[in-house]
Amino acid sequence: ETGVTQTPRHLVMGMTNKKSLKCEQHLGHNAMYWYKQSAKKPLELMFVYNFKEQTENNSVPSRFSPECPNSSHLFLHLHTLQPEDSALYLCASSRAGGLEEKLFFGSGTQLSVL
């Protein structure tokens, strides 16, 4: 148990569906991240939020829309996805700016787009 909870663990969706991934952290952190991990590829950083402000959007297509309503919650809204978007989506949090900054990851959402 890392203190970062992601739901759902598995999601299957069609290309016309709209769904959302949820991430919650109970660690008192102020930075949250979305990463994408496709099969046989390194983790790709998608979005970064520091103190609820988006500070990084790593050229992610607009069919992925993040939302950070407070420093404990992070969402990734999905719409009109493509089959190549099938991947493991990982959320992480950290105490940004400190000397002991470490990322704490959730277990991920395994997404399949049909």
Place this chain on the structure above:
Amino acid sequence: DAKTTQPPSMDCAEGRAANLPCNHSTISGNEYVYWYRQIHSQGPQYIIHGLKNNETNEMASLIITEDRKSSTLILPHATLRDTAVYYCIVRVLNRDDKIIFGKGTRLHILP
């Protein structure tokens, strides 16, 4: 792009020390070396980090060369549960620095 180079895979016998190398020849003076690992179907887990001194915690030891161009992660008594992909990352500790994962080393612990 990741600023580190790691071997794609390694084997280690159970009970022996696993020594995982990492090259970071372009490291800057204010960049730390971090190690994470990812067990299959889970999110990555922090292991250890250091700047220039060797570090040890309950999971592993980190040996950084004097010129800081390479480092070694040591798991002193590897178990089957240590089978994972191990990532070496260098980064500056500020709120704007990205944490970039490379391909890592797939460590197989053999019974």
